[in-house]
Structure formats: structure tokens, C-alpha cells
Amino acid sequence: MNGVEAPVATAAFEPSSEDAIPLPEPQAAPPNPEELVAKAIAPVKAEFLRPPPSRSRSDGAGEKNSVSSNVVKEKKSKRQLKRERQQEQKSATHICSEVAKLGKVDACRYGAKCRFSHDLDAYLAQKPADLEGTCPFIIVKESCPYGLTCRFASTHSEGVIVEDENTPKQKFEINGLNKDLQRLLWKNKVSFPKSSAQLKLLGLSGGYGSKTNSDANQEESHPDSVNGSSNVQEHNDNDMPCTSVSELESSSTVCMDKDPLDDESAIDDLRPSKRAKNPIDDKFNSSDINGTCPVEKDSVKLDGQLEEKQNYSVCSVKLDPSLKPHVREKKLIDFRGKLYLAPLTTVGNLPFRRVCRALGADITCGEMAMCTNLLQGQASEWALLRRHSSEEIFGVQICGSYPDTVARTVELIDRECAVDFIDINMGCPIDIVVNRGAGSSLLTKPMRMKGIIQAASGTVDQPITVKVRTGYFEGRNRIDSLISDIKTWGGTAVTIHGRSRQQRYSKLADWEYINLCASKAPDNLQVLGNGDIFSYHDWNMHISDCSKLSSCMVGRGALIKPWIFTEIKEQRDWDISSTERFDILKDFVRFGLQHWGSDNKGVETTRHFMLEWLSYTCRYIPVGLLDVIPQRINWRPPSYYGRNDLETLMASDSAADWIRISEMLLGKVPEGFSFAPKHKSNAYDRAENG
Known part of the structure; x- marks a missing residue:
């Protein structure tokens, strides 16, 4: 009335307790680096931290995964699996290696009896597109052993291999399994005179289940063993008359209780297969110290070319226990x-x-x-x-x-x-x-x-x-x-x-x-x-x-x-950059293609082992992002941003992101591809007391 506003009745505007909007609580100060270290959490600088990604299993993908995990796969018999392998070998995807290497249908010496396909046109029609880059074998100035199946076949014409004495010899791999030796191992026809003589010297040569008196109260009986007799004497490598390996095979008994080719596991049952008595080993059961044993002289020079191995032979040798080297x-x-x-x-x-x-x-x-x-x-x-x-x-x-x-x-x-x-x-x-x-x-x-x-x-x-x-x-x-x-x-x-x-x-x-x-x-x-x-x-x-x-x-x-x-x-x-880390991955891919092969199978094998490795590398936190240096191996990394997109991608613990990194180096993954790491690399504090 007098130009002065009446006081507002504030009580009329106060919300009820049910409609009250809660005021934001004062946020606690972020923990200092010392507190994080005490909890085994990596102290990443605050400006790089981000909220952890939401991974709810209620979305469509999660439901799909949960449903598929409950599906019971059909158990196939060995005969059915063998039939499927044979049919797959006859498909165009399994081209004969000799035909693919030379690009000629008549290159295979087995002709129509070959287990693999000789249809070059059908293979090329379904072959995946070549990958970017150069064939890893051409890089080291070698001819590619995979020919048309190489995923870099389009670059083969760029690298013509010219033999030159002045060209430095490329580094190579050794210690491969010789096929002749593998067949002898399959048939239990390899003798071990040195080990058998040593076992006899230790009192362990009275059979595979034998043991010395001091061991009798502590050791259980030994199961059947593999390859060779326990009564074979030691030998030294002297130049002596030799007989052919065919005589060895004709005088030995073949005994295999399973086909080694059917065993695809890296670590199988440790129980050795049963074996028949080997007539060759019986020759060593007398008091005479003369005997025969298959010997391969493997001459390998690491600083030069790999020398050719000599053929297996059965050498007659005279044994002298005094030639045994002293431990010193x-x-x-x-x-x-x-x-x-x-x-x-x-x-x-x-x-x-x-x-x-x-x-x-x-x-x-x-x-x-x-x-x-x-x-x-x-x-x-x-x-x-x-x-x-x-x-x-x-x-x-x-x-x-x-x-x-x-x-x-x-x-x-x-x-x-x-x-x-x-x-x-x-x-x-x-x-x-x-x-x-x-x-x-x-x-x-x-x-x-x-x-x-x-x-x-x-x-x-x-x-x-x-x-x-x-x-x-x-x-x-x-x-x-x-x-x-x-x-x-x-x-x-x-x-x-x-x-x-x-x-x-x-x-x-x-x-x-x-x-x-x-x-x-x-x-x-x-x-x-x-x-x-x-x-x-x-x-x-x-x-x-x-x-x-x-x-x-x-x-x-x-x-x-x-x-x-x-x-x-x-x-x-070393505050290594994401580019330098990516170059290391490039080196791994090149080495992997040279080791496992540059064909489609070799590419996918290289991808698999790189993904296994990436399941560990994601735990690395760049030095420039840490408040406390150096990183400890038991620190759990929080969710954080890198200094660039590649560094952020490398920090992800998601298998989908690891696959993205592999696609940057090895092309798109095949349809239906999935990956789960073999090792629990992110189970930092879980007590695995199995």
C-alpha cells in the first residue's frame, strides 16, 4: 500500500517432505595416490580418468549370449568327425599345396589320388581378398612357399628372388621334427642307449616300475613307458659300419594303441602308451657292451646356413663307460x-x-x-x-x-x-x-x-x-x-x-x-x-x-x-608411445606370418596368438599417465583415456577392442569369429588355489 512490498509468506511455498528435492551431497575428495597404491589401484592422473564403461547384460547382445551359452552342442563320433575332415579336404578351400605353390594343376605327383583339391579356378573364386602390405617372405628375400594361397600373393611379382653370393643369408628356424624320426617314434623303434645306461647305473633299469630301495617307501609304481628298453648301454659317436634303417624297421615290432594324428591337444594325457617288447632292445640285455642304435648326426650352425641332416642309420658302436664325462x-x-x-x-x-x-x-x-x-x-x-x-x-x-x-x-x-x-x-x-x-x-x-x-x-x-x-x-x-x-x-x-x-x-x-x-x-x-x-x-x-x-x-x-x-x-x-607399441605389434605379425604361414590358416593362427598377447598388454599404463612411477605388476588399472585414440584402444580390456586392433594388422576377422582369452590375465587379486 505504501509502495513497500508485503513480505512473502514463504511457508506457503515450502514443499512437502514427499516432494522435497534432495540437495546434492558434497562430494568427497578424490583419494590421493598413496591411498590408491595401498589398495593396489594404479594412481592414474585425474585428467585421464573416465567412468568405467557400462556392460549391462540386459541388452540384446547379452540376452543372445546367455541363450547361446545354454545350447548344448551335438557330440559327434570320431567317424563322423573324420568324414567331415575328408569332405573338407576335398573342398575348394583345401587346395593342394604343390598346385598352389607352382600354380599348375599337374604339379602334384599324386594326381587324381591326392586328398586335396586341384581346382585352381574354384579356389581363386572363394579366396578372401589379399591383405594390405608385402609378403613377409619377400621382405626377407625368400620365395614364398604358399604361392597362390598366400594372402599377399599380389605382391609376389614385386619381389623377384635372385641368388647372389654377396647377399647376406637370412636368419632361419631350426629344430624341426624330421618325418623319418616321427615315423620311428610312432612305431616305438627309437632306442635310447645313453639314458638306458644311466638308468641302469642308478638302479632304475630293472623295468619301468622299478626303483631303488630308498625310493620304495616314497614312490608309487611307474606306468608303462614309451620308446626304448631300460637295458640299453651307453655309446659314443664313432665312425663305424652302419646298416640301413630298413633293416631296423624289419626287425622291430610295431605297437600303437592310438593314432597320433588323432591327438590334437597340446597337453594330452601324460600316461605313456602301451608298447610291445622291442627285439632290437633285447640285443642289449646281455653282458656284452656292444650294441646298435639309430643315430642321427644333426649338424646345425646358427651363424650360417642350415646343413643337411644325414639319413638315419643303425650304427654298431663299442661302448666304454670310462668315456662318460664328469659332471665338472x-x-x-x-x-x-x-x-x-x-x-x-x-x-x-x-x-x-x-x-x-x-x-x-x-x-x-x-x-x-x-x-x-x-x-x-x-x-x-x-x-x-x-x-x-x-x-x-x-x-x-x-x-x-x-x-x-x-x-x-x-x-x-x-x-x-x-x-x-x-x-x-x-x-x-x-x-x-x-x-x-x-x-x-x-x-x-x-x-x-x-x-x-x-x-x-x-x-x-x-x-x-x-x-x-x-x-x-x-x-x-x-x-x-x-x-x-x-x-x-x-x-x-x-x-x-x-x-x-x-x-x-x-x-x-x-x-x-x-x-x-x-x-x-x-x-x-x-x-x-x-x-x-x-x-x-x-x-x-x-x-x-x-x-x-x-x-x-x-x-x-x-x-x-x-x-x-x-x-x-x-x-x-620408457614412456613408450602408442605408435611405438603398434610397431612392436607389426613386428610380431611379420614374425608370426613367417613362422605359422602367410596363407589363410597362418593369418588366423597369428591373429589368435596376438589376441592372447593383447589380453596381457592391456594392463600396461603409460608412464606419462601415472602419478607414481613405476607401475607395479599387482596394480589394477582404472578406466582411463589415453593421450590419443590408439592409446585409449590399447588400454581397453574388452576382447572386441583387441579384435579391432588385430583387424588393423591382419584384415577383417572371418564371419562368426569369437575370442576368449585362455588365461585369466585380469584376475589380479583372485585366489586361484585349485
Whole structure:
């Protein structure tokens, strides 16, 4: 009324308690880096953090996946599977390799009897489009062995191979399985005189189930074994008159309880196949020390061309036990200060080892191979022994349950392969291995450990190394009590993984216990530590903490960032760019195509193993994105943006994004393609106590 506004009755506008809009609560301050590290969460800088992607299973894709997972696949008989394979071989997609290589229908010597298709027009009509880039064999100035089936066939005309003495010889792969040897292994016609003589010397030659009195109370009976008799005497390689291998085959009994070609598993039943009595081995059962044995002289030069192998023959040799080398005369490898890439299942293949070798690894070792599978001539298992000539110090790792199978395996490897050392795995935690008395189950059977190491070291001149864990059960370490014995038994080096079998990866490695074991080791036994090395800081700390530690083995750290070897040698935290990381993937693809092949099958095999590797590399966090350096291997990375789109894509833990990266290098995936990683690489804190 007087120009002054009446006060507003605010009570009339107050909302009821039911309609009240809650005020936003004050947000808590983001945790500081120290708090994140205490929780094993990687302290990524705040400006790179992003909300985790929503992955609800309620969408259409999730419903589709859940329905498909409940579908029971039809179980097919072996006969039906064999019929489908034969029909598939006759299809146009399975063109004869000789026809494809030369591009001529009449190139195959089998003609109409060939199991594969000779229809070039039909094959070319359905062949996938060529990939971008140049044939990996043309790059190294070799003729492509895949011809028309090569996914880079359009570039073959660009690289004409001209033989020139001045052209440097390209690096190559060795340690392949000879077909003649494979047939003899299938038929159980390979004798092992050195290992049998050593087993007899140790009192283990009275049959495959025999054991010394000291072992009788601890060891169970031995199942039937494979290949060779236990009463074959040792021999030396002298030039003596030889008879043909056909005489050997005619005098031997063939016994196979299953076709090795039907066995497609990488790790099969460790139980050896049954065998018939071999008449050839009976010749060694007398007191005479003369005998015959099939011998292949494998001359391989890593710095030159691969020499041709001589044909198999049966050589008559006179044996002299005094020629047996003393343990001190064995070849030795100095592991001190050298960067050792651990033998890694699935991902530790030859192309990956070549990548690590180029980035600074000094010593490489093949994937674990099962002794019984090698003795049965399985090509898939022998592929694990392949070596590239760029691997200067190379070893193979084998796994077996009993002294006789391990001794025969090391003799076979020593005879057929070019290796610098043989590592015996006594720490594998996989159930299928442990349940059959191999791997880490040997940690509970010290007398069998003794028999295996003694039999192996006494059979060959190659250094025998052993890889173990701290023990079988959590909290019950026992390797420190055996460390001196390992040298007495014949081991030249031992690698200790600082975890028990039961623990798996649920906790960090126990380096204090590794140092305790190294301090108890004799001076002439080299001890290497293994576990959680993820930066040059970790390497320096472990080496400086124990002066008796010869070196360290790098495993998962190399899977996540293979340039760790460069960091250790250059003593720096490498803030590697996404482009440099992508170049490393390019190298892997090139090495993979050269190893597995540049045809469609080789391309998809390379893709599969690259995807397995990407399931580890996604755990790497670039140095420039961290508040605390260096990254620890047990840190769980949060969801974050990279500094560019490629770096963001590489940080994804989604298999769909890994497939996108593979398509950038190997083209589109086939229709209906799916991938699930074999290893649980993102189960950082899950206790896997199986």
C-alpha cells in the first residue's frame, strides 16, 4: 500500500517432505595416490580418468549370449568327425599345396589320388581378398612357399628372388621334427642307449616300475613307458659300419594303441602308451657292451646356413663307460647379469621370443613341452622346440613324471636339436600336470626329483637346469632344504619362482625366501629369482639385495610390456608411445606370418596368438599417465583415456577392442569369429588355489 512490498509468506511455498528435492551431497575428495597404491589401484592422473564403461547384460547382445551359452552342442563320433575332415579336404578351400605353390594343376605327383583339391579356378573364386602390405617372405628375400594361397600373393611379382653370393643369408628356424624320426617314434623303434645306461647305473633299469630301495617307501609304481628298453648301454659317436634303417624297421615290432594324428591337444594325457617288447632292445640285455642304435648326426650352425641332416642309420658302436664325462666337464652357461625371458605357456611362442630378443632379452626358453608327447612324435609338441637363429642362448623346457621318460627325452633332444641348455619344470601348477605326478607335485617327492635330475644330467652333456616354486602348499616352503642337493644331483642352475603351487598369483612373490635359498646354495650352483619383476627398479633391487643371486627371470612383466628388457639395459622408465607399441605389434605379425604361414590358416593362427598377447598388454599404463612411477605388476588399472585414440584402444580390456586392433594388422576377422582369452590375465587379486 505504501509502495513497500508485503513480505512473502514463504511457508506457503515450502514443499512437502514427499516432494522435497534432495540437495546434492558434497562430494568427497578424490583419494590421493598413496591411498590408491595401498589398495593396489594404479594412481592414474585425474585428467585421464573416465567412468568405467557400462556392460549391462540386459541388452540384446547379452540376452543372445546367455541363450547361446545354454545350447548344448551335438557330440559327434570320431567317424563322423573324420568324414567331415575328408569332405573338407576335398573342398575348394583345401587346395593342394604343390598346385598352389607352382600354380599348375599337374604339379602334384599324386594326381587324381591326392586328398586335396586341384581346382585352381574354384579356389581363386572363394579366396578372401589379399591383405594390405608385402609378403613377409619377400621382405626377407625368400620365395614364398604358399604361392597362390598366400594372402599377399599380389605382391609376389614385386619381389623377384635372385641368388647372389654377396647377399647376406637370412636368419632361419631350426629344430624341426624330421618325418623319418616321427615315423620311428610312432612305431616305438627309437632306442635310447645313453639314458638306458644311466638308468641302469642308478638302479632304475630293472623295468619301468622299478626303483631303488630308498625310493620304495616314497614312490608309487611307474606306468608303462614309451620308446626304448631300460637295458640299453651307453655309446659314443664313432665312425663305424652302419646298416640301413630298413633293416631296423624289419626287425622291430610295431605297437600303437592310438593314432597320433588323432591327438590334437597340446597337453594330452601324460600316461605313456602301451608298447610291445622291442627285439632290437633285447640285443642289449646281455653282458656284452656292444650294441646298435639309430643315430642321427644333426649338424646345425646358427651363424650360417642350415646343413643337411644325414639319413638315419643303425650304427654298431663299442661302448666304454670310462668315456662318460664328469659332471665338472659339462658345458656351462653363465647366467649372471643376463636378461632371461621365462618360458611362457601359449604366449611364449617363437614370434614373441623374437620380439623380446629384439628388445634386449639375452636368454630365451621355449614353452613347456611334455616328455611323453615328445616321445610319441606329436608334431604340435615338437613345434615348441623350434628355435630362431637370432636366439643366441636358447633352452627348451620339458616336464615329466619319471626318470626314464625324462632321461629318454633329454637324450632325444640332445641328439636331434640345437639347444644350449635343457630346463626341467618342477613348478607347473596346472591341474592336469600335477594330478599325474609332474610339475609342482614333484616338490612333495624329493626322491623322485633326485632320480629325474640324476638321470637327465648323467645322460647328456648339455647343462640341466631346474625351475621350481617355493613349495606345494602355502606356508610350507621346502626348496631351501633341497637347494644344495640339486647341485649334487647334477643341476647347474635353479630358478625359484617365489610362490607356492597353492598360492598361484594371489599374492606377491616372496623374494626374502628366494634370497634365503640363494644364500644356502653352493657357490657352483647358479640361482635365479622369478616373480613380479615389472621395471628396472625391481630388477636392481632384487639383484642388489642378494649378492649370490645370479640373475632374474622375467615372465608376466615381459607379457605386459616386452620393452622391459630395454628399460633394464638402459636404466630408464620408457614412456613408450602408442605408435611405438603398434610397431612392436607389426613386428610380431611379420614374425608370426613367417613362422605359422602367410596363407589363410597362418593369418588366423597369428591373429589368435596376438589376441592372447593383447589380453596381457592391456594392463600396461603409460608412464606419462601415472602419478607414481613405476607401475607395479599387482596394480589394477582404472578406466582411463589415453593421450590419443590408439592409446585409449590399447588400454581397453574388452576382447572386441583387441579384435579391432588385430583387424588393423591382419584384415577383417572371418564371419562368426569369437575370442576368449585362455588365461585369466585380469584376475589380479583372485585366489586361484585349485
